[in-house]
Amino acid sequence: MFHKEGQKIIFFSMLITVILIFTIDYFITISWLRTVTMLIAVSFLVLILQFFRNPKRNTHVNDDHILSPVDGKVVVIEEVFENEYLNEKCLQISVFMSPINVHVTRYPTGGKVVYSKYHPGKYLVAWHPKSSEENERTTVVVENKDFGKILYRQIAGALARRIVNYAKENSQVKQGADSGFIKFGSRVDVFLPLHSNIKVELNQKVTGGETVIATLE
Structure with missing residues (x-):
């Protein structure tokens, strides 16, 4: 689950990542360099997703x-x-x-x-x-x-x-x-x-x- 405050950033990050992957695949012919740059692009997206995650919490309400x-x-x-x-x-x-x-x-x-x-x-x-x-x-x-x-x-x-x-x-x-x-x-x-x-x-x-x-x- 992701927080609503991250919806726009996540959308554009995913879009940019997809564009980068297709661009890298088309222009970079060296196999190892293509793999490394793709991993960097995916890692960027993973960091964004992790930052805006909103895990469910088991709150035990207690006024004390x-x-x-x-x-x-x-x-x-x-x-x-x-x-x-x-x-x-x-x-x-x-x-x-x-x-x-x-x-x-x-x-x-x-x-x-x-x-x-x-x-x-x-x-x-x-x-x-x-x-x-x-x-x-x-x-x-x-x-x-x-x-x-x-x-x-x-x-x-x-x-x-x-x-x-x-x-x-x-x-x-x-x-x-x-x-x-x-x-x-x-x-x-x-x-x-x-x-x-x-x-x-x-x-x-x-x-x-x-x-x-x-x-x-």
């Missing part, structure tokens, strides 16, 4: 749990002051996605969307300390009846040039449902109350919509 919004690796666990909306100290968990990870963003918790805002910005590498405040990004806050207000932020990386955000203010959302997509490399930060019980470790690989990253004390 916060799930990872994306696939990737935990690169930050620290106490910070969140100054865009919450204006208080929080526990920040950041997940970095490489180009080979699934790039669907999922709601880490269910509830009411009370804030959703897009910020234009730079395209620093996603692991840069200032990327959370200076890069192109979207900030979403979901109010959960048990945890309170949970903020998560999609952050564009050096390759990303478009962040898709489906969260609409005042809408009711379901934990684990698609909330957006970031094209070609990125990171997502989640800001939790200080009393949260963190369930992940640095460098741990997590799965969006399935891995529990925090629970209530």
Whole structure:
């Protein structure tokens, strides 16, 4: 299954690949060179298909749990002051996605969307300390009846040039449902109350919509 955000890119990538293969077959007469160039063309298509895949996830909805919004690796666990909306100290968990990870963003918790805002910005590498405040990004806050207000932020990386955000203010959302997509490399930060019980470790690989990253004390 592929994400709807990739439909046009997949179509044109397939078209270009077919044209390239026919062109290579017609113009390149050296057998080994023809084979190598065809493999490169097919590999390009495979990478595009892998990037836009949207596998089904078995989300166990639980208001006492916060799930990872994306696939990737935990690169930050620290106490910070969140100054865009919450204006208080929080526990920040950041997940970095490489180009080979699934790039669907999922709601880490269910509830009411009370804030959703897009910020234009730079395209620093996603692991840069200032990327959370200076890069192109979207900030979403979901109010959960048990945890309170949970903020998560999609952050564009050096390759990303478009962040898709489906969260609409005042809408009711379901934990684990698609909330957006970031094209070609990125990171997502989640800001939790200080009393949260963190369930992940640095460098741990997590799965969006399935891995529990925090629970209530």
